[in-house]
Every structure is written in C-alpha cells, then in structure tokens.
Amino acid sequence: MKTLNLTRHKRPGRLSLLTLALLLSWPAAAQELAQNAPVVSPELADGNAVTFRIQAPNATEVKLTGNWMPYAPDGNGGFAQQMTALAKGENNVWSVTVASMEPELYAYAFMVDGVRTLDPANKNIVRDGRFSTASVLYVPGDASDLYWAKTGPKGSVQAVWYDSPTLGLTRRMFVYTPPGYEKTQASYPVLYLLHGGGGDEEAWPSLGTAANILDNLINAGKAKPMLVVMTNGNPDQAAAFTVSPPLEANAGVGGMANMMFEKSLVQDVIPYIETNYRVATGKENRALTGLSMGGLQTMNTTFENPGLFDYIGVMSMGFADLSRFGINIDNSKREAQIKALKAAAPKVYWIACGKDDFLIESVVTMRAKLDELDFPYVYRESPGGHTWTNWRIYLSEFAPMLFR
Amino acid sequence: MKTLNLTRHKRPGRLSLLTLALLLSWPAAAQELAQNAPVVSPELADGNAVTFRIQAPNATEVKLTGNWMPYAPDGNGGFAQQMTALAKGENNVWSVTVASMEPELYAYAFMVDGVRTLDPANKNIVRDGRFSTASVLYVPGDASDLYWAKTGPKGSVQAVWYDSPTLGLTRRMFVYTPPGYEKTQASYPVLYLLHGGGGDEEAWPSLGTAANILDNLINAGKAKPMLVVMTNGNPDQAAAFTVSPPLEANAGVGGMANMMFEKSLVQDVIPYIETNYRVATGKENRALTGLSMGGLQTMNTTFENPGLFDYIGVMSMGFADLSRFGINIDNSKREAQIKALKAAAPKVYWIACGKDDFLIESVVTMRAKLDELDFPYVYRESPGGHTWTNWRIYLSEFAPMLFR
Numbered sequence: 001m002k003t004l005n006l007t008r009h010k011r012p013g014r015l016s017l018l019t020l021a022l023l024l025s026w027p028a029a030a031q032e033l034a035q036n037a038p039v040v041s042p043e044l045a046d047g048n049a050v051t052f053r054i055q056a057p058n059a060t061e062v063k064l065t066g067n068w069m070p071y072a073p074d075g076n077g078g079f080a081q082q083m084t085a086l087a088k089g090e091n092n093v094w095s096v097t098v099a100s101m102e103p104e105l106y107a108y109a110f111m112v113d114g115v116r117t118l119d120p121a122n123k124n125i126v127r128d129g130r131f132s133t134a135s136v137l138y139v140p141g142d143a144s145d146l147y148w149a150k151t152g153p154k155g156s157v158q159a160v161w162y163d164s165p166t167l168g169l170t171r172r173m174f175v176y177t178p179p180g181y182e183k184t185q186a187s188y189p190v191l192y193l194l195h196g197g198g199g200d201e202e203a204w205p206s207l208g209t210a211a212n213i214l215d216n217l218i219n220a221g222k223a224k225p226m227l228v229v230m231t232n233g234n235p236d237q238a239a240a241f242t243v244s245p246p247l248e249a250n251a252g253v254g255g256m257a258n259m260m261f262e263k264s265l266v267q268d269v270i271p272y273i274e275t276n277y278r279v280a281t282g283k284e285n286r287a288l289t290g291l292s293m294g295g296l297q298t299m300n301t302t303f304e305n306p307g308l309f310d311y312i313g314v315m316s317m318g319f320a321d322l323s324r325f326g327i328n329i330d331n332s333k334r335e336a337q338i339k340a341l342k343a344a345a346p347k348v349y350w351i352a353c354g355k356d357d358f359l360i361e362s363v364v365t366m367r368a369k370l371d372e373l374d375f376p377y378v379y380r381e382s383p384g385g386h387t388w389t390n391w392r393i394y395l396s397e398f399a400p401m402l403f404r
Numbered sequence: 405m406k407t408l409n410l411t412r413h414k415r416p417g418r419l420s421l422l423t424l425a426l427l428l429s430w431p432a433a434a435q436e437l438a439q440n441a442p443v444v445s446p447e448l449a450d451g452n453a454v455t456f457r458i459q460a461p462n463a464t465e466v467k468l469t470g471n472w473m474p475y476a477p478d479g480n481g482g483f484a485q486q487m488t489a490l491a492k493g494e495n496n497v498w499s500v501t502v503a504s505m506e507p508e509l510y511a512y513a514f515m516v517d518g519v520r521t522l523d524p525a526n527k528n529i530v531r532d533g534r535f536s537t538a539s540v541l542y543v544p545g546d547a548s549d550l551y552w553a554k555t556g557p558k559g560s561v562q563a564v565w566y567d568s569p570t571l572g573l574t575r576r577m578f579v580y581t582p583p584g585y586e587k588t589q590a591s592y593p594v595l596y597l598l599h600g601g602g603g604d605e606e607a608w609p610s611l612g613t614a615a616n617i618l619d620n621l622i623n624a625g626k627a628k629p630m631l632v633v634m635t636n637g638n639p640d641q642a643a644a645f646t647v648s649p650p651l652e653a654n655a656g657v658g659g660m661a662n663m664m665f666e667k668s669l670v671q672d673v674i675p676y677i678e679t680n681y682r683v684a685t686g687k688e689n690r691a692l693t694g695l696s697m698g699g700l701q702t703m704n705t706t707f708e709n710p711g712l713f714d715y716i717g718v719m720s721m722g723f724a725d726l727s728r729f730g731i732n733i734d735n736s737k738r739e740a741q742i743k744a745l746k747a748a749a750p751k752v753y754w755i756a757c758g759k760d761d762f763l764i765e766s767v768v769t770m771r772a773k774l775d776e777l778d779f780p781y782v783y784r785e786s787p788g789g790h791t792w793t794n795w796r797i798y799l800s801e802f803a804p805m806l807f808r
Contacts, residue, residue: 149647
C-alpha cells in the first residue's frame with residue numbers, strides 16, 4: 001500500500017534526527033512528542049482513503065468534523081454538522097478511515113468528549129478570520145491541483161501597508177504580482193479580491209490559496225497575468241489581529257452596512273495600487289470580486305461607481321435582507337443603480353452561489369431584479385454551500401474570464 | 405476592572421452581528437459557537453493577570469502548558485514541563501488565572517485529559533515548523549512592544565520564489581524591505597536571518613515577528629534601514645509544507661551537516677537579492693545571523709567565506725558535538741577557519757545564548773577556542789533557554805549593531 005504522510009514534509013531518516021530537531025524546537029513540542037510520537041495523522045492511502053488518528057487515553061467519545069460533511073440548521077438557531085465517530089484502538093489511539101475522499105483542500109478537527117481539538121499530529125493549521133481554526137488536509141488530484149505550489153514560474157505575494165485617509169488608518173493588504181512582473185516593463189491589469197464577514201486580509205492568501213491558483217492558471221495559459229489585491233474588508237481594523245493590536249473602536253466606521261470600506265477601496269486602495277505598482281488603468285483593466293460580505297461590498301462598490309470596473313463577480317451573496325441581524329442595507333436604490341451600471345456596460349457580470357448556500361434566496365431575488373431590468377450577467381450555480389471550497393473554485397473560474 | 409479581550413479584535417456590538425458573521429463563516433465555526441459561545445480566553449486584567457478558560461464537560465483533568473513555564477529533562481530522554489491545573493466552574497468551564505505575567509508574546513496550549521488542545525476560544529494560532537502548534541497570547545508592555553505593528557511607517561514583507569541551481573529547486577523565501585524603500589533611490593544593506601531545525605521560511609515572519617521588530621527599531625532610530633531575507637534552511641524543501649507538496653527526497657542534499665544550504669545561500673540567495681533588489685553590496689553591507697541550526701549554518705557560511713559578511717551573529721549554538729544524533733559536524737577545521745575569519749576582521753562577531761539553553765556547553769567550548777586564538781567577539785548571555793522569546797530579543801539587540 002502506497003502511503004503518503006501529509007503531516008510531515010518527509011519522514012525523518014533517523015529517529016535521532018527527529019529527537020534533535022525537537023530539542024531545537026520549543027518546550028511544548030517536547031511535551032507533545034512524549035505523548036504522541038507514534039501517531040500519524042492524517043494518512044493518505046491508495047484510493048484516497050484517509051485515516052485520521054488521535055491519542056486520547058481518557059476520552060469516552062471522539063468524533064471527526066470536517067468541511068466535507070453536510071450540515072443544516074439544527075432547529076435551535078445554530079447549525080449541526082454530521083460527524084464521524086472514531087474507534088479506540090491500541091495505545092489509546094482513536095482512528096477512523098474515510099474512504100475515497102475527493103481531491104480537495106479540507107479543513108477538519110476532532111471533537112474529544114465535546115472539546116474541539118485540532119489534530120495534534122498535523123502541524124498544517126489554518127485560521128478562518130476571527131471565528132474558526134482547523135487542521136488542513138490536502139488530497140492531491142485534478143480538483144486540488146490548482147491549490148499547490150507546483151513547478152513553473154511563480155508570482156510573489158507582498159504584505160504592504162497603505163494610508164487610508166478615508167478610515168483614518170494605516171492598513172495592511174496583500175498584493176500578488178504575477179510571474180515575470182519583475183522582469184518585464186509591461187503594465188498589468190488588477191483583480192481586487194475581497195474576503196467575507198469575520199475574515200481579514202490573511203484569508204485569501206491562506207485559506208483561499210490565491211497565489212497558487214493564479215500561478216497555476218497563468219502558467220497553464222488559462223488566465224492573463226494580473227495583479228491580485230487582497231484587502232482587509234473590516235473598516236475598523238488596521239490589519240489582522242495576528243500582527244496588530246486591538247484598536248479602540250473607530251466611531252462611525254465600524255460595521256458592514258456603512259459603506260466605509262467601499263469608499264476606502266475606491267479612494268485609498270485603487271490609487272495606492274495604481275501609483276505604486278506597474279499597472280494598467282481604466283475600467284478595462286480593473287476587476288472586483290468578493291464572497292459573502294465581500295460580495296455585498298462588490299455590489300455596493302460597483303453600483304456606486306458604475307464606470308470603475310469592467311469585470312465584476314459576486315460570490316455567495318445577493319439582495320439580502322439582513323435587518324434581523326441589525327444590518328440595514330439600503331436596497332431601495334438597487335433599481336436605479338442597476339440601470340446606471342447597465343448603461344456603463346461592464347464586460348463581465350458574474351454571479352456564483354452554491355445551491356445549498358443559506359443565502360441562495362437572496363441570489364434568486366437579485367437575479368429576478370436583474371432579469372426584470374434586462375441586465376446581462378452570467379450565473380454559475382455550484383454544488384455545496386457557503387464554503388471556502390466553493391470560493392476557491394469560483395476564483396479559479398472567474399480569473400480566466402478577465403481582461404480578455 | 406479593565407479587561408481586554410485578546411482573542412477578538414473587538415467585541416461585537418450586538419450578538420446578532422456575531423451570529424451573522426458566523427453564518428458567513430464555515431460550518432465548523434457554527435459547530436463551535438454552539439458549544440463555546442460564553443467562553444472568553446485568554447482574558448487580560450489589571451496587573452497583567454491572565455485568565456485562561458476552556459469548556460470541557462467530560463474532562464477529569466485540564467492543565468495549562470505555556471512557554472513561560474520552566475522545563476527540564478524528565479530522566480526518560482524527554483522533557484517535562486511544569487503545568488498549571490485548571491479548576492472546573494459553572495457551565496463546565498475550566499479556568500485558571502496566572503498573576504502578573506510579564507509583557508511578552510507567549511505560546512500556550514491546554515492538556516485536556518492528556519490531549520494537547522489549542523485554546524478553542526482564541527483564534528490567534530501559530531505553527532513552529534514541523535513540530536508544534538500553539539495558541540498565541542500577547543501581554544502588552546515595554547518588553548513586547550516591539551512585536552506589535554504600531555503606528556508609524558511600515559516596511560513590506562514579500563514571499564518570493566528564486567531559482568536554486570545548487571539545490572535543483574525553485575525555493576520560497578520572505579524579503580522584508582524597510583519603510584521608505586519604494587520611495588527612495590537609496591541602496592540598502594541586507595541582513596540574512598536563518599531559522600532553526602524543524603522550522604522553515606515562515607518561522608521568522610510569524611513566530612519571530614521580524615517585520616514588526618524591524619519597523620519599530622527603524623522608526624525609533626535604533627536600527628538602520630535594511631532588508632531582511634528569511635530563507636528556508638532545509639536543503640530538501642522547496643517551501644513550507646503549507647504551500648508546497650512534499651517533494652521526493654533529493655538524494656544528497658538533505659540533512660543539517662552536508663553544507664548544501666550554506667552553499668545555496670552563497671551561490672543562489674545572495675546573488676538573487678543583489679540582482680533583484682536595490683541593495684548595497686560588499687561585506688560591509690551584509691549581515692548573517694541564525695538560531696540553533698541556523699547558528700550552525702551561520703558559522704559554517706562565514707567560516708567558509710571569511711570575506712563575505714562584516715556582521716555575524718550566532719544564536720543558541722556553539723561548537724556542538726551532534727554525533728549522537730547522527731549529525732557529524734567537521735569541527736577539525738575550526739581552528740584554521742577561525743584564523744582565516746580573524747584575518748578578514750568582521751566588524752561584529754556576536755554570540756548569544758540563554759543560560760539555561762541545553763546547548764550552552766557548546767557555546768562554552770566555542771568561546772574557549774575563540775579566546776585561545778584571540779578572536780574578538782561580543783558575548784551576550786540571557787536568562788532562559790532555547791526559545792523564541794530569546795530569539796526575538798536577540799534580533800532586537802543584533803539589528804541595532806549593524807551597518808554602523
């Protein structure tokens with residue numbers, strides 16, 4: 001049986017080497033090895049069977065939860081996800097094998113007697129904004145191939161800070177420049193790529209694997225070389241809390257419905273990029289897309305500035321009524337906005353949503369209004385819900401449409 | 405009592421906003437909130453008392469382990485670290501308050517019935533190479549002030565891929581450019597900054613908070629503006645396993661003692677930087693430092709290339725005998741190498757080690773040989789051991805000595 005240990009780059013040639021490296025690491029690691037040395041997790045075998053393991057001597061129940069499992073409202077205002085039970089074996093190691101996993105980049109965790117626990121044997125971890133952390137599993141194959149760094153020319157990703165007079169902050173964003181950017185005198189078009197609610201500027205570079213997706217599409221000739229700008233969409237944050245201290249609340253700039261991020265995108269971000277990078281200007285060289293909250297921000301920005309972007313993608317968001325969450329979106333302007341945007345005739349207006357997305361009704365509402373006003377758009381409905389799996393797929397489908 | 409919730413940028417103004425943002429996140433988050441909504445952890449109060457909490461209904465024992473706690477060999481070939489017990493309170497929430505924590509950036513985890521568990525309420529997590537993950541706690545104050553992104557001009561950090569003919573790989577590294585780099589025509593000196601065994605190119609940018617440290621030192625006038633190049637020191641890796649698939653082993657280039665990384669640093673990395681960035685050349689504009697394995701690589705590189713660097717820092721490593729780990733370092737050449745390096749007269753040769761570092765005897769051996777040969781160096785002995793706390797402090801002390 002061919003096995004590939006995804007949790008380590010390479011099995012150490014000698015246990016003694018592992019021991020040394022451990023000594024050179026920090027104390028907690030030594031602690032852990034003593035307890036978990038023999039556990040390999042996750043382990044991928046032929047046929048993409050994946051075995052998950054965790055050593056838990058005193059547990060009475062261990063379950064696996066992963067983003068490939070279906071979930072649904074639980075009737076109590078929350079969501080309940082199906083989980084898989086692990087069985088206890090030798091050395092108090094609990095395990096379960098999931099057969100035939102589709103190639104994909106997965107996020108998972110264990111529930112050990114009800115406590116959510118990342119896989120102690122897997123050091124590939126990821127954070128989803130301020131709401132979730134998870135262990136990461138790559139199952140290689142065609143569908144996940146875009147998410148790996150493969151051989152071939154590579155772009156760069158730069159964390160830069162820019163002044164936002166609109167928000168009164170110096171803010172952090174990530175800028176992807178394509179392979180060859182440093183070696184040519186060409187000017188490139190720009191895709192502005194927005195994250196969702198609760199996320200921050202680290203979402204697309206990490207969970208979204210944006211650089212790998214773009215490198216692979218560009219190297220395959222499927223997408224034009226372009227810059228990709230990944231902002232922080234929370235108008236009251238300078239940067240992710242991993243690098244920046246909590247700010248005092250900025251009175252008047254918080255919240256999803258106040259349009260402040262949208263203003264800063266137009267007034268601060270685009271001018272910074274067009275001044276500091278070798279990019280082509282004009283609407284034919286600008287694209288904007290985002291997911292969920294970022295989809296709302298994409299709509300708001302492009303409706304308010306109809307001549308600014310020729311390529312617009314709205315992912316997993318429509319004309320939503322979010323008033324029950326205390327977010328009052330002014331949808332009364334939509335009809336006039338649609339007419340104005342129609343007059344500006346963007347080259348691509350693309351809407352994507354998962355058929356199980358809890359926001360899909362808002363997309364139905366949006367499409368009905370667009371249809372009523374004879375506004376041209378392309379609609380892509382995918383399987384699945386409101387997930388990063390879908391958003392990576394959407395990026396890989398939207399990027400090839402741009403700047404043609 | 406003033407409290408600061410370190411786990412979130414800002415408490416949501418309404419629970420409904422939190423609920424919405426959760427819906428916009430991925431399934432696992434919803435799962436988690438249902439279980440852990442009321443838990444705030446860690447929570448910082450006046451006098452830097454920090455309360456750690458975790459909801460664990462069925463646990464019989466919950467402990468806290470953190471990198472501020474002392475540890476020592478356990479007599480069985482491993483290390484045992486002191487841990488602090490948590491007490492069970494209302495709603496099955498276990499908690500413990502640690503009084504008067506010194507300002508610092510800490511890494512910690514819970515042990516729930518013996519299972520190492522990151523803090524489910526804290527989304528600030530970090531990975532230490534291939535060996536450990538932990539939850540992150542910042543305790544603000546003078547000593548940790550350097551590790552935050554503060555107001556003031558900011559440098560950028562770029563993930564770039566470069567060709568390494570020496571290793572037969574295209575490899576990833578991080579390049580910090582200082583505030584003002586884009587706006588001047590000046591050429592800057594370069595610090596090459598190496599991680600330790602088990603780590604990779606993501607160590608210094610994340611755990612090491614290198615960009616924040618440099619920004620803050622430069623803005624305070626304590627360090628000269630410089631580039632900082634953070635490589636991957638494992639000659640058999642193209643990049644961290646977070647972005648790149650496992651490679652087939654590169655026969656002949658693996659391992660710590662084969663000098664292949666050192667060769668690639670000189671033959672591939674330095675030429676790439678000096679060709680692609682606006683940097684000053686010559687040994688007076690080059691500095692090299694590293695910790696542990698990176699300290700060994702610093703010694704190897706500078707001993708083999710005595711005219712290449714004027715500023716050399718060896719952290720937490722000396723003339724170690726690692727043969728019991730199967731690593732055979734050729735120390736027989738050291739005397740001739742020291743004489744050659746002495747003739748090249750680097751401006752700064754700096755050695756730093758924690759007094760409790762398990763490698764401190766190798767530093768004693770090294771210093772004895774340097775003293776015997778009348779080789780000038782500065783020795784800095786700090787409290788503590790082989791830890792990132794020390795390595796951040798060392799960077800903050802070494803950078804100000806450079807390029808004067």
